[in-house]
Every structure is written in structure tokens, then in C-alpha cells.
Amino acid sequence: MSAARARWRLALRMARRDVRRSKGRSALIAAMVGVPVMIVVVLTTVIATDDITAEENLPATLGQAAARVSVVGGGAVTQDPEGIAGGTGAGESPWGTERPPASALQEALPEATLVPVRAGRTTISRSRGAVDVLEVDVAEPATEGLVMLSDGRLPRTGDEVVVSPGLAGDDGVQIGDTVGLGGREREVVGIGTYDSVATSPGRHSLVTVPGSGLLDDADVFTDHLVVRDAPVTWDDVKRLNRLGFMVVSRSVVENPPPKSAQYPELVEWDRHDAEREVLAIVVTAIVLQVVLLAGPAFAVGVRRQRRDLALVAAAGGGPADVRRAVLAQALLLGLGAGALGAVLGLALSPAIVALIPRAVDDTVLGPYDVMWPAVLAAVVLGAVAAFLAALVPARQVANQEVSAALTGRPSRPGRRNGWPLVGLALVAVGLALCFTRGVRPGGEIAVASGTIAVVLGTVFLTPLVLAGVGRLGRALPLPLRLAVRDTTRQRARSTPAVAAVMATVAGLTALAIAGASDFEQERRSYTFAYPLGTTMLSEESGPVDTAAQAAGEAAGVTFTPIGTAGQRGSDAAGEGWIDVAVETEDWGRWDTREVAVATPEELAGWGIELTPEQGETLRTGGALVAGPSLLDGDGRVTLGTYEETSDGASEDLRTVALDGSAADLGMGAVPQGREPVVALAVIAPQTAQAQAIPYERSRALADSTLTAQQLRDVRASLREMPGLQSTWTERGFQETFTLQLLLLIGAGGIAVLIGTLSATGLALVDARPDLTTLASVGAGPRTRRAVAAAQAVVLGVLGAALGVVVGFAPGLAAARPLTTDRWGALEGSPGGPVIDIPWAVLVTLVLVVPMIAGAVAAVATRGRVPLTRRLAQ
Known part of the structure; x- marks a missing residue:
């Protein structure tokens, strides 16, 4: 047996003994390592289950066939091996841009049987x-x-x-x-x-x-299923692509071709890249949390073992042997807790996978799938995180004074202020990443990476911050003064505890600012389609007149129908449309280019009052437009008619020029944004017939605000009618951010409580000699509880305040691409960005949650401690 192996075997035996002797501390460290591992296992399992691969979906795509072929048309096709991504534009097929004839596939695969x-x-x-x-x-x-x-x-x-x-x-x-x-x-x-x-x-x-x-x-x-004995190879797929077909081949999906044989423009595209990057960032953040939370626990445990470790040194062991004894505990606890966390995660995952589709609307998950490499990686990362958390305490105890440890004298607390230069450099890199790549569209990965860099940099700066805080504690009351002094003196223990809370709050701050800003931008950009409280009735299967009359009689109001120029139809590929719109380059001030077909009396029912001259223009074959800029120099307006097919192609049919007159086509004032208009132009029904302009009477508007009972009466009357009708009431922006804010407060509060109370418990264990001294000079139980509460408040407030400061910049950076409306800016309206700071969330995390942690610490702390003999120092 080699010497190194013998030393590690001895260290592991000692670690196993110490783990059994200190069950409470060991369970705490195991929870700090195992819970994040469990979360990672559940998260990766849900992601793997949600990600239905092409190979998993082969039965539903191909049945038992060798391939499935879809007709694309529009020229030759490029595609990925899975048949998911791709498109036309790779050149002309033998049929140009037309769809291949029905016989083309059978001619290309003469030996195959095709099942439609x-x-x-x-x-x-x-x-x-x-x-x-x-x-x-x-x-x-x-x-x-x-x-x-x-x-x-x-x-x-x-x-x-x-x-x-x-x-x-x-x-x-x-x-x-x-x-x-x-x-x-x-x-x-x-x-x-x-x-x-x-x-x-x-x-x-x-x-x-x-x-x-x-x-x-x-x-x-x-589509056609291809049934044949020979597999459809990648060469067959590319040959069919050149004919205008998209192919899903069983052989190609199960055995993808090398990237050198694929289409170059699709090789670099991978729909899983973003998921992998996000998962890597989440795992990195969780490992960081484990290191920061478990570090103080190892530090306190090492102090409790000072005498045993000093005996190792006194018996001839070197600093490396002492370090090895501490690191062996970390490995033992890390691997054991990681394996237990993985088992618990795998046990919980089936229930969570089954619950998500029921709890979240429109969520679909595939067959249960476990990402085994991620499970193994989570266990290994848990052990690595525990090992890293024990590195600093192991180094400190290896350099302790052996005589002081053997006699029970406390060692002089460290006064290091971290690595400020390294911290400043990391903060600068993180901020630069956030405000360069992070402010661009799709910069979420850059913001997340920059946030981790800023958090790590602040961890290096935290000892320096604690040193500064210590100088401010002289004027505080006794419990707070003791807590601040202890936090400042014991930086090896306080720094990771404060940093753990800071890292959690920083991420939540960034999410809160980005989410609140995105919500505020949506609220500000809401466009009213009709005046507030107005109810609109629509009919998809024919004229709305009959339904409007029945609905009006049921509710005791009047629904006034009007027509909309254009017509739904169909083409060879599917559903198509004939659109009629005002031909103008100046329509950015409105949200529509529609042309309404209505009489002056019908317009009055929509809240639009015309002058006698405007009514005469409408009756004599002219058009009313929403603004003078829509008329040309001769006072005429041009209406364009074009056909749009279901595949997105459009064809101009003809244009019609009519005499026009500007009119106020607004339907009434709204709380924000532009006043909605009935259409950009209005013509009379007889004008539409004379000019062969198709139109449909599919909308009707109520002349007053409907009560809840009237709405129920309207819907009841429509259920008895044939066709497909629907009602919609303009109620303004109805979404709220309350649930998201409560979730952020809840998640942040729980994280801050766990981190603060864990660190407080460790600090009280470490500070037991000081509390014993206080009791010996007359301090009562209330003082001990006040010191415990003050310790929790100081750690919580420091960590949360630092987290808010650190998370502010990433939050602002993430909000910019989320809330910048480039289309709005091009049209002359405010294009953003919109910044909204959820102060209630931040104040709750910084002040309210630490106070709750202090109250919990005070209640859970014993008021009396046993008096022990203190050695002279």
C-alpha cells in the first residue's frame, strides 16, 4: 500500500469517527450539500422529460415506416438530420418554385410503398x-x-x-x-x-x-409514409430535398450523419445550446451557494476539533496531514450527501413530472426521462463543492498554534481583507459583460454570466466591507455592537455566510428588476382596441346581423354591425385571405389599415358623428379617411386589394381610387395611448358593391357598457344560435405582477432565512465562550437572546443589502433588451427602455426578512448556558 493511500485511509477513518460524533453539524452540512444536488436532479429530470427528442418521437412520427415525407415546394429544401429545422431557398427544384406533382415521390422511390x-x-x-x-x-x-x-x-x-x-x-x-x-x-x-x-x-x-x-x-x-426494406439514408434524404421534399428518416435520426456531410448553414444551429448554457449557469450558481453556505459550517466544525487536530500535529503529523483530516470529512460528507440528494431527487421527480401538466395550463411533458450524466455530475459537483468549502478552514487549522489548541486558548482571529484587486477585476468584467453583450437582444446568457462574475468579485471584497462595518458599530446598542464585533473579527466564518445571502439576493434582485420592468413596459404599451368598457360581438361563420339582434334583445341594448373590407377564403395550400387596405406610407399613427364598410347611421352607433358634408361624401361613393395625410394631392384615397395565401405569399390584385374627405373616425377617449379608430378609411356598402370590393359584416358593437348579468344574457342567447360567435369586452390592461412579486418575496425570504439562521447558529456555537463570559458577569437570558437576534439581523441585513447592490446592475442590464421596443421607436413613439424598480420586494428582503430571522433566532435560543472555566490568556 502506497504512503499516500495509507494517509488518506487514515484520514477517512478519522473523518468517519468525527461525522458520527458530531451528528448535528454533519446533518447540517449534509443538508447544505444534498438539497442543492436534489434540486439539480429534479431540474434536469424535468428538462429531459420536457425535451422530446426526435428519436423518442419516432413512433408518433413514422409509425413502423422507414421515413415520412412532406411536400414543401418553393424550390429545393435544406434540413437538419432530424427533419425539424430547414426550409426552401437552396435553389430550384425540377418544378421551379411550384409544388412537386403527386407522382414525383413515387417516381423518386419506385421500390417503396407510400401510405398517405x-x-x-x-x-x-x-x-x-x-x-x-x-x-x-x-x-x-x-x-x-x-x-x-x-x-x-x-x-x-x-x-x-x-x-x-x-x-x-x-x-x-x-x-x-x-x-x-x-x-x-x-x-x-x-x-x-x-x-x-x-x-x-x-x-x-x-x-x-x-x-x-x-x-x-x-x-x-x-404526407406519405415510406415503406420499404432498405433504410432511407442521408443521401436519399438529400436527393429528395433537391426535389422539394422534407424527410424524417428513421435510419438518419437514429444514426445522424457527420457534420461534414450535413448542410453547412444548419450545422451551427443547435436548438439545445441555450438550454445547456442556462443549465450550466444554474449548476454553477448552486455550487457557489453550497461553497458559501457550507464554508462556515466547516469553519465552526474545525474549531470544535482544534484539540484533536492539534494532537495529530503533536504526534508528528505535518500541516498536510491536518489538512487531509479536514478534507476527508468534506469528501465523506459531500459524496454521502450528494448520493442521498440524488436518490431523493430521483424519488421526487416522477411525482413532480406528473404534477406539472396538471398545475400549469398548456404545459406538455414527454415520457419520463432521466438525464443520467447530469445526475452523476450533480453528485460529483456536490462532493467538489464540499471539498472547496473545506479548503480555507483546513488551511487555517493546519497553520494554528499547537500549544494554544492543546491548552484551549483561542487563536488570534484572522484579519485578512480578502483579495480586493481580484474582486474589483471580477466586478469590472461582470459589469462590462452585462452592459455590452447583455443589453443586446438575446443577452440573457451574458447577463447571467456577468451576474456570477460580479457575485464572485463581491465575495472577494466582502472581508473589506466587514472591516468597514466594524468601525461603525461603536455607537450601536450592546447586542448589535457585540454582533457587529463578532462578525468583523470572525471574517473567515462571516464572509461566506454574508456572501451566501448576498448571492441569493443578488440573483433575485436582478430577476425582480427585469421582471418588473418587463411588466411595466407591457402595461405602458397596451393599446386599446375600443373605448374602455365597450363590448364587441364577432361572427366567424357568416354575417353578424342576426346574432347582433338576438344579443341586443337579450341584454336590452343595441348591437350595431358594420362591415370590414376583405374576405376569408381558401387556396390549394390551406386558408387564405383577400385583404383591402389603404395604400399610404403614413399610417404609423394608427394601429390599423382596415377599411370599414358602413352607413352614417351605423357609424353613429360606433360613437362617430359625421357632419352633413361628410355624410354626403359617404353616400355619393366617396371615402372618409382618418387624417388628411391619407389623401393625395388631388384629394383622393387609394385602396389596394391583394390576396394572401396560407403559406405567406401575397399577390396584388388591383387598386381603387376614390374621392376622399378627412373625418374624425375615433371612437372615444381612452385612459392611455392612441384613441382607437373604427378603421383607417370608411366606404358605404353601395360603394363597395359598385367597386367590387369584397367585405364581411363580422363585427357589432354595443351602444353602452354591459353589466355582468347582461353579458351572461348575451352569451346565453348566442349558445342557442348556429355558427361561431364570440364576445369581447375592452377592460384595459388586466394582467398583474402581484403573483410574481409574492413568489420573489417568498423565494428570497426563504433563502435569506435559511442562510441567516444557519450562519447565526454556527456563530452562536462559535461564540459560546463569549456568551458564557457575559453570563458570568451578570447578563441574563434576555441578553443572550438579544445577542442571537442581533447576530441574525446583522448577517441578514449585510448580506441582503450587498445582494441588492450587486443585483442592481445586472437587473438594469437585463431590463434594457426586454423593454426596448425598436418598432415603436421607428414609428416615433417611445421605444424604451423602461426601468421599474420593485422597491417593496427589495425593502422586504433587506429589512423585513432579517427582522423575522432575528425573531426566530431569539425564540429558538436557550436563555441559560452552562458556566465553564475560562483559561487565563
Whole structure:
């Protein structure tokens, strides 16, 4: 056995004995190491479960097929090996920019069998809304796995369907029920989902088989499953890309090609980079917290072991042997606590993964997955963090006076003021990172990295700060004076305790400032669509007139409809639109380019009063515009009509020039921002017909503010009508930041309490001789409790105040890109940034929470201590 191995074996035996003898201190250190490890394990498990990889999703994407091919069109395609990222623009395909013909895929893969998979949307009578539809021949073996059933069976005929859990839950549909689809009743034979192995609780979808007729009149996207014995290789994928197809290949997903063979423009793109960087920063911050919190515990433990360690030195052991004895305890506790924390994290993770989708709306997680490398890394990092936390105490005890330790005399407290130059350099680097890269869009990683640099720099400066605080304590009352003196003298113990609180509060301060500023920017930028309290009724499936009359009769008010120029339609790729807009370069002062179609009487119902001249302009075929700048030099306004397809392409159809007149088209004053206008221009219905301008009467406005009962009456009347109607009341900006502030206060308060009370307990253990001396000269139990409370208040206030100061700059830096509205600045309105400081949160963390910690410390502290003999010094 080598000498080094023998020495470490002896050190570990001593460490095991000391851990058993000091169970309370060992449990405290284990909690400080194990809890962060547990948090990391739970966090990484949730992230791994949330991240559904392409390989995990292969059953829902391909079934049992070798590949799935989608028609893209628009030229040749580039894509990543997973078939997730990519697009057109890589050159022309044999069909130019047109979509490949239906026969092109079979010609490209003559030996393969192609199974069509059609997807679209249809309307279900029970919900009177659109739902997603998958039409596939589930009898084909290649489609096995595409549909994931939670109950029932797959459809066999066109009169049977499988519905999603969200649709079944919202509409009360059960297996065996019938639903009206496509003009006839269909039986629900199963409940299940498709497209993803993760179940979306709110998705409304259904599955049917070919021949059902559900997608005959709908906009349909058709993919094809490729069934063949040979795998679809990366070369096959690239060949199909050149023809205008996007491909998901089982072989390529399971065995990705080298980066040298991939498309160069997509090699550098990795959708997981940001997640990895954020995770690395979170883990680094947690390790830093462990070091700062466990450091004082090791320091106090070492003081309690001074005599034992001095015996090692007296028996011939060198400083290295003494250091090794302390570091062995750190390794033993770090590995044990890390392993226990990982086990607890793995035990809690399934329950948390199951709870998150139920507790958080619209949250979908995939199959339970554990990131085993991260679990192992968390355990190792816990041991490393404990080892680092014990380095300074081990070095100090190795250099102690052996005679003083053996006789019980206290050693002279250290007076080092840290590494101020290194601290200043780190603070400067962190601030530079925050206010250069951090203020740019997407600079969250730079801000987080800069925050850690500033925190580390402040840790090096903390002893210097404590030395300055000590000079200010002379005028304080006795308990506070004792606490300040002890904090200043015992900097080896006080510095990490104060720094731990500071690091936590700094991160929360940065989050609070950035979050509050972002919320304030959203509040200021809210745009009123209608005057406050106005209720608007809309109809998506036809004219709104009948619904407006029924709603008005139910509520005892008048709903006035108007038309909007333009028309919903459809194209070969899906849903398209015909838009009509005012042709002008000066529309930045308004939030719309719409053209309304209405009579003067209908405009009056929307709060717009016209002069006789303006009414005459409208009746004689002219147009009213919201401002004189919308008219050309001849007093005419130009309306442009163009078609926009579902794939984003647009085509100018024609323009119409009309005589115009400026009018006040505002609907009334609003609390903030621009006055909403009914449209940028208004024409009469007969003008729209004469100029062949399509329009839809899909909106109606109530002439007065509706009460809650009137709104219920309106909705009740609409439930009895065919079609798809909705109501919306302009209530202004309704979001609040209260919950976020309470969460920040709660998280920060708990962190400050834990850090402060832990450090206070350690400080009281370390200061027991001083408290014994106080008791011997007549100090009562109340004084001891006051000293304990003062110790907690001093540590809490110092740490929280430093944290607020440190977190201020990263918070301001993070707020700039979050609240800078570049589009608003281009239009001439204030573009930000918006800075809002949540003083209530900061004051609570700096003053209220330390006071609570002081009260807890006073209550939990014993009033009487046993008197012990003090040696002469």
C-alpha cells in the first residue's frame, strides 16, 4: 500500500469517527450539500422529460415506416438530420418554385410503398369549433404507433372516430357517444392522440380513416409514409430535398450523419445550446451557494476539533496531514450527501413530472426521462463543492498554534481583507459583460454570466466591507455592537455566510428588476382596441346581423354591425385571405389599415358623428379617411386589394381610387395611448358593391357598457344560435405582477432565512465562550437572546443589502433588451427602455426578512448556558 493511500485511509477513518460524533453539524452540512444536488436532479429530470427528442418521437412520427415525407415546394429544401429545422431557398427544384406533382415521390422511390397521411381541420357540432383531423388507414401495419390510444380502439369505418382527451373532457364525449361531423353522426370508439408522444391536455383533435369525407371540403396537408426494406439514408434524404421534399428518416435520426456531410448553414444551429448554457449557469450558481453556505459550517466544525487536530500535529503529523483530516470529512460528507440528494431527487421527480401538466395550463411533458450524466455530475459537483468549502478552514487549522489548541486558548482571529484587486477585476468584467453583450437582444446568457462574475468579485471584497462595518458599530446598542464585533473579527466564518445571502439576493434582485420592468413596459404599451368598457360581438361563420339582434334583445341594448373590407377564403395550400387596405406610407399613427364598410347611421352607433358634408361624401361613393395625410394631392384615397395565401405569399390584385374627405373616425377617449379608430378609411356598402370590393359584416358593437348579468344574457342567447360567435369586452390592461412579486418575496425570504439562521447558529456555537463570559458577569437570558437576534439581523441585513447592490446592475442590464421596443421607436413613439424598480420586494428582503430571522433566532435560543472555566490568556 502506497504512503499516500495509507494517509488518506487514515484520514477517512478519522473523518468517519468525527461525522458520527458530531451528528448535528454533519446533518447540517449534509443538508447544505444534498438539497442543492436534489434540486439539480429534479431540474434536469424535468428538462429531459420536457425535451422530446426526435428519436423518442419516432413512433408518433413514422409509425413502423422507414421515413415520412412532406411536400414543401418553393424550390429545393435544406434540413437538419432530424427533419425539424430547414426550409426552401437552396435553389430550384425540377418544378421551379411550384409544388412537386403527386407522382414525383413515387417516381423518386419506385421500390417503396407510400401510405398517405392526411391532416386538416373540420367543425364538430358539439363544440361548434374547428378541430384538428388526422385521416390515415390504421389497418396498414406501417401506421402502427401513429395514434396513441388511452382508451378504446382505433376506427374501422368512416362512421367511427377517435377523439383527443381534451376534446372528450371539454365536450363531455365518451366512448360510445355520437358526434355530428360532415353532415352525419359518427361514433366515438376511442380516446387518443397523435403527432407527439406527449399528450397535450388542451388539444382538440380526432382520428378517422379514408372515406369518411371529413376532409373532402377542408384544407388538407398530405404526407406519405415510406415503406420499404432498405433504410432511407442521408443521401436519399438529400436527393429528395433537391426535389422539394422534407424527410424524417428513421435510419438518419437514429444514426445522424457527420457534420461534414450535413448542410453547412444548419450545422451551427443547435436548438439545445441555450438550454445547456442556462443549465450550466444554474449548476454553477448552486455550487457557489453550497461553497458559501457550507464554508462556515466547516469553519465552526474545525474549531470544535482544534484539540484533536492539534494532537495529530503533536504526534508528528505535518500541516498536510491536518489538512487531509479536514478534507476527508468534506469528501465523506459531500459524496454521502450528494448520493442521498440524488436518490431523493430521483424519488421526487416522477411525482413532480406528473404534477406539472396538471398545475400549469398548456404545459406538455414527454415520457419520463432521466438525464443520467447530469445526475452523476450533480453528485460529483456536490462532493467538489464540499471539498472547496473545506479548503480555507483546513488551511487555517493546519497553520494554528499547537500549544494554544492543546491548552484551549483561542487563536488570534484572522484579519485578512480578502483579495480586493481580484474582486474589483471580477466586478469590472461582470459589469462590462452585462452592459455590452447583455443589453443586446438575446443577452440573457451574458447577463447571467456577468451576474456570477460580479457575485464572485463581491465575495472577494466582502472581508473589506466587514472591516468597514466594524468601525461603525461603536455607537450601536450592546447586542448589535457585540454582533457587529463578532462578525468583523470572525471574517473567515462571516464572509461566506454574508456572501451566501448576498448571492441569493443578488440573483433575485436582478430577476425582480427585469421582471418588473418587463411588466411595466407591457402595461405602458397596451393599446386599446375600443373605448374602455365597450363590448364587441364577432361572427366567424357568416354575417353578424342576426346574432347582433338576438344579443341586443337579450341584454336590452343595441348591437350595431358594420362591415370590414376583405374576405376569408381558401387556396390549394390551406386558408387564405383577400385583404383591402389603404395604400399610404403614413399610417404609423394608427394601429390599423382596415377599411370599414358602413352607413352614417351605423357609424353613429360606433360613437362617430359625421357632419352633413361628410355624410354626403359617404353616400355619393366617396371615402372618409382618418387624417388628411391619407389623401393625395388631388384629394383622393387609394385602396389596394391583394390576396394572401396560407403559406405567406401575397399577390396584388388591383387598386381603387376614390374621392376622399378627412373625418374624425375615433371612437372615444381612452385612459392611455392612441384613441382607437373604427378603421383607417370608411366606404358605404353601395360603394363597395359598385367597386367590387369584397367585405364581411363580422363585427357589432354595443351602444353602452354591459353589466355582468347582461353579458351572461348575451352569451346565453348566442349558445342557442348556429355558427361561431364570440364576445369581447375592452377592460384595459388586466394582467398583474402581484403573483410574481409574492413568489420573489417568498423565494428570497426563504433563502435569506435559511442562510441567516444557519450562519447565526454556527456563530452562536462559535461564540459560546463569549456568551458564557457575559453570563458570568451578570447578563441574563434576555441578553443572550438579544445577542442571537442581533447576530441574525446583522448577517441578514449585510448580506441582503450587498445582494441588492450587486443585483442592481445586472437587473438594469437585463431590463434594457426586454423593454426596448425598436418598432415603436421607428414609428416615433417611445421605444424604451423602461426601468421599474420593485422597491417593496427589495425593502422586504433587506429589512423585513432579517427582522423575522432575528425573531426566530431569539425564540429558538436557550436563555441559560452552562458556566465553564475560562483559561487565563
